Amino acid sequence: MILVTGGAGFIGANFILDWLRNGGDAVVNLDKLTYAGNAENLAALEGDSRYRFVCGDICDPALLQHLLAELQPQAIVHFAAESHVDRSIFGPGEFIRTNIEGTFTLLETARAHWGTLSATGREQFRFLHVSTDEVYGSLAPEDPPFTETTPYQPNSPYSASKASSDHLVRAYHHTYGLPTVTTNCSNNYGPYQFPEKLIPLVISNALAGKPLPIYGDGMNVRDWLYVGDHCAAIRSVLAGGRLGETYNIGGWNEMPNLTIVRTICTLLDELRPDAAGPHERLINFVKDRPGHDRRYAIDARKIERELGWRPAETFATGIAKTVRWYLDHAEWVAHIQSGAYREWVDKNYGQRQ
Ligand code: NAD
Ligand code: TYD
Numbered sequence: 001m002i003l004v005t006g007g008a009g010f011i012g013a014n015f016i017l018d019w020l021r022n023g024g025d026a027v028v029n030l031d032k033l034t035y036a037g038n039a040e041n042l043a044a045l046e047g048d049s050r051y052r053f054v055c056g057d058i059c060d061p062a063l064l065q066h067l068l069a070e071l072q073p074q075a076i077v078h079f080a081a082e083s084h085v086d087r088s089i090f091g092p093g094e095f096i097r098t099n100i101e102g103t104f105t106l107l108e109t110a111r112a113h114w115g116t117l118s119a120t121g122r123e124q125f126r127f128l129h130v131s132t133d134e135v136y137g138s139l140a141p142e143d144p145p146f147t148e149t150t151p152y153q154p155n156s157p158y159s160a161s162k163a164s165s166d167h168l169v170r171a172y173h174h175t176y177g178l179p180t181v182t183t184n185c186s187n188n189y190g191p192y193q194f195p196e197k198l199i200p201l202v203i204s205n206a207l208a209g210k211p212l213p214i215y216g217d218g219m220n221v222r223d224w225l226y227v228g229d230h231c232a233a234i235r236s237v238l239a240g241g242r243l244g245e246t247y248n249i250g251g252w253n254e255m256p257n258l259t260i261v262r263t264i265c266t267l268l269d270e271l272r273p274d275a276a277g278p279h280e281r282l283i284n285f286v287k288d289r290p291g292h293d294r295r296y297a298i299d300a301r302k303i304e305r306e307l308g309w310r311p312a313e314t315f316a317t318g319i320a321k322t323v324r325w326y327l328d329h330a331e332w333v334a335h336i337q338s339g340a341y342r343e344w345v346d347k348n349y350g351q352r353q
Contacts, residue, residue, distance in 0.1 A: 006080030190227030218258030250298025
């Protein structure tokens, strides 16, 4: 079996569903169920003997020791993190705790557990750390995309905390020989993404006739990847990634935010026309995010060359699937928006008007 952390969040939930659909081993999902964790994402697995949920914190060493001894997992796939840049600007503390201390606690307990295994068990064990392209900092328009050797230059409390966790993972391989692999992926989009991130926020606001907030001039560039392609890349790194290595994952799909928002508006005009007029009328330029990185872009040639992974979706197919998913899951969005989400919207957007 494998132990997944943070599997009730956006990418983790997609990964677990995808892993079991592809005939993977049993999964235990350790998740603290923060505001971003939603057990509903895995409702389809209720009663499935291959899946078990454990509610708990990756900063809890006793729980981790107990779980590893009981489960004897072949791999740990580590997604659990605080993941939203804007929240890290308002309150970096939780990012330091979960992303740095949590990863450290997981590494420490994994190292102790790994030391108790047989030679074969030690050889087969994997610690896969899921990270982000944001650790590399911001690119100028003419810069080449990030490669695995681009120096780290994190600019937000979120990216700095992820960079720290990447360094810890690297050190645990280098110093103790723990069999780690790290993935650095670009911006994901797709089903189950919490509507605080750009794409699901724009879809749900547009459907509700609310303003579509665009930070600054809307020309910040991200390299968007459909979440199912990220999950497939993680599976291939788990199966064939070289120990101690890092793999960049991206969609070769750089786009400015304004283009993303306009594409969503056009799709909604076709699928859910609004009598009040085209959805683009809702676009609203607001005060920029402090320290806003201008451009991210990933050079994914290493994973393509070594592991034969390539994205299956284009942006056109991925975004159409995503918009349809949100249209078909209005109840899922409504549940999220009924809770503390409103306070977040007031806090983040109230001061931008
Ligand atoms: P998310 O915020 O949707 O989910 C995070 C999950 O971790 C939630 O279920 C939450 O309950 C859980 N969690 C948080 N703190 C925890 C703790 N202390 N103990 C146990 N569980 C805890 O995040 P996501 O977008 O699914 O991202 C998953 C991972 O992928 C993160 O490590 C993130 O840095 C990385 N990543 C995300 C993107 C992206 O575009 N979303 C891109 C590249 C990498
Ligand atoms: P986001 O989804 O928060 O991901 P990240 O900051 O990790 O890249 O934001 C994607 C881009 O969209 C980023 O350049 C910030 C911008 N953005 C807006 O313009 N408006 C918004 O309301 C949000 C949430 C993001």
